[in-house]
Amino acid sequence: MRVLRTPFHIIRTELQPYLLLNAMAYGLLLLGLALGMLFPGLNAALSNSMDAGGTTDLVVSLLASPWLFTLTIFFVNIAKVALASILLPSMIVPFGGLAVFAYFAVETGIALAPVDHATAMTLIPHSLTMLIEFQAYILLLLGSFILGRCWLKPGTVDAANRRWGYLRGLQRFGWLALPALMLLIIGAVYEAFSLTYLVPLLFAS
Incomplete structure (x- = not known):
């Protein structure tokens, strides 16, 4: 029980910064979505970058194996966001993870912007x-x-x-990382x- 308690x-002790970080993280995500819709070229540039880097082909290939897809998503989120964007910058520069994550949140919103019917669905x-x-990331941001x-x-x-x-x-970061991991x-x-x-059912209907 201590793992959750x-x-x-x-x-509860840090409720005010926790709520402010919620507003920041989701607000920046929404800002990215708005920017992607207002400036479709930004969305297209990110999509082309993913295509060139092989990310799109990797996702398509993993659709045939959802459990392998799950593991891939989990390890990417841990390595790219939890470690590289939040923990490591915070260990080098005070509050560094907050700044790096802010860029990630806006970029994510731009990439997911519903610029056409397919992405909207x-x-x-x-x-x-x-x-x-993002709730998991917010817990890590609180740790940062x-x-x-x-x-x-x-x-x-x-x-x-x-x-x-x-x-x-x-130590406190480590405690917050436990529910974030879950x-x-x-x-x-x-x-x-x-x-x-x-998603395929939505397109089939």
């Missing part, structure tokens, strides 16, 4: 994917915020110096199976 205690079930996965604050102001956690403040901030698993399963089975 401790993270929820941290969230796909966005219907995919909206739940974004809700789940706490880490930065503990690092710069170790007295907030009764740490003797910044080194100990940094370590205690990392949400990323749920999100990956839903995303893979919705794209494999649900």
Whole structure:
């Protein structure tokens, strides 16, 4: 029970920054969606980049194996977003993960913008994917915020110096990463199976 009790205690204690981070993350995602719709060229540029990089072909090939698709989504989200965009920047520069994630959120919105009928239909079930996965990222962003604050102001956690403040901030980040990990698993399963089975039904109807 401590696996869930401790993270929820941290969230209750840090409710104001948690709510502000929700507003920031979902707000930037919506901003990206709006930019993608207003400027379709931005969406096209990202789509062409994904095509050139082989991402589109990889997704299509994985549709035949939803569980392998699930694992791929999960590991990409962990490596690209949780680690590379949030944790590692935050370990190098205080609050660094918040800035890197802000760019990621806007870019994600642009890439998913409903610029035509097909993407609009796909966005219907995919909206739940974004809700789940972004909630996981918000928990990690809260960890990034706490880490930065503990690092710069170790007295907030009764740490003797910044080194100990940094370590205690990392500890709190680790606790918040546990429910974030659970949400990323749920999100990956839903995303893979919705794209494999649900989206084709929408186009068939």
